[in-house]
Amino acid sequence: MTIPEAETADVNKVTSSLVEEVFNALGLSKTGFACRNFGWTIKPLARRLAVLTVPCDHDLKNYGSQVATANFVHNFVSDVKARGTETIPYEGPVIVASNHPGAYDSFSIISKIPRPDTKIIVSDIPFLSYLPTIKKHVLYATSEPSSRINAVRASIRHLQEGGCLTIFATGLIDPDPEVWGEAEASQHLEHWSPSLELFMKKVPQAKLVVTITSGVLDPWWGKSWLTHFLKPGVDRRRLAEFGQVISQLLRPGHKLYTPHISFAPPVTLDDLGRGEGEAMRNMIMSAKALLKIHMATSW
Numbered sequence: 001m002t003i004p005e006a007e008t009a010d011v012n013k014v015t016s017s018l019v020e021e022v023f024n025a026l027g028l029s030k031t032g033f034a035c036r037n038f039g040w041t042i043k044p045l046a047r048r049l050a051v052l053t054v055p056c057d058h059d060l061k062n063y064g065s066q067v068a069t070a071n072f073v074h075n076f077v078s079d080v081k082a083r084g085t086e087t088i089p090y091e092g093p094v095i096v097a098s099n100h101p102g103a104y105d106s107f108s109i110i111s112k113i114p115r116p117d118t119k120i121i122v123s124d125i126p127f128l129s130y131l132p133t134i135k136k137h138v139l140y141a142t143s144e145p146s147s148r149i150n151a152v153r154a155s156i157r158h159l160q161e162g163g164c165l166t167i168f169a170t171g172l173i174d175p176d177p178e179v180w181g182e183a184e185a186s187q188h189l190e191h192w193s194p195s196l197e198l199f200m201k202k203v204p205q206a207k208l209v210v211t212i213t214s215g216v217l218d219p220w221w222g223k224s225w226l227t228h229f230l231k232p233g234v235d236r237r238r239l240a241e242f243g244q245v246i247s248q249l250l251r252p253g254h255k256l257y258t259p260h261i262s263f264a265p266p267v268t269l270d271d272l273g274r275g276e277g278e279a280m281r282n283m284i285m286s287a288k289a290l291l292k293i294h295m296a297t298s299w
Contacts, residue, residue, distance in 0.1 A: 075252070078258055119158050196208070221241070
């Protein structure tokens, strides 16, 4: 695909932003000595990823979220295997709430949602701001209270307009169940955000689709010694996903993965319960039950 001149400038900006994000994943300053003096070493890889994201932005504008994400994610995966897609509503307000094992889980999930209007809540990912169409489908919820409030308001507005919202319910990178096991993954489901209940109560006609994703992270990267100089937990998981994506960019097509996604049947607020905290408790119970089924499935 030939990239027009104006979009080539976007590639350059995305590239620079991606370089900074890699150093941030390493626990280093985006503007510090290491990034300024050694950023050039990873710039070619960052540019490869940037060149992939620009066509994704075009596809999103022309064909919608499902087609755009499906086209993009197949640069990194051989297939996305999903069960339960047939029950996802084709119209009306829908919340797809999932665990977040990282890497390409967002693209994998949205590629299986049969509608073009999906928006997603993410933490601060600066390079997306240089992709004009993707930027419109992303709702930022950073550590700043004002950012979180704006994301909540925008999410409610999108649902009230009949849109589909995808949310990673802990707001952090979770353990991939196929790498760290069902027990650890289940523990992290306990930390799903109460904002899910808020969304359901603010838009009572919305339907919730609990989702479990696995198989996006290579076990080698998940437990690699290369991540051990960071403290256990989310920092190691973030570095593992960066390492995996970089290795795939170094050798395009050499190793592709197969994410597994389970979508539960949609439920309403009446199904979950309207009592204080009742809906949230039932969401977490549903997620744990779905995880158990998901891990027992022969993919």
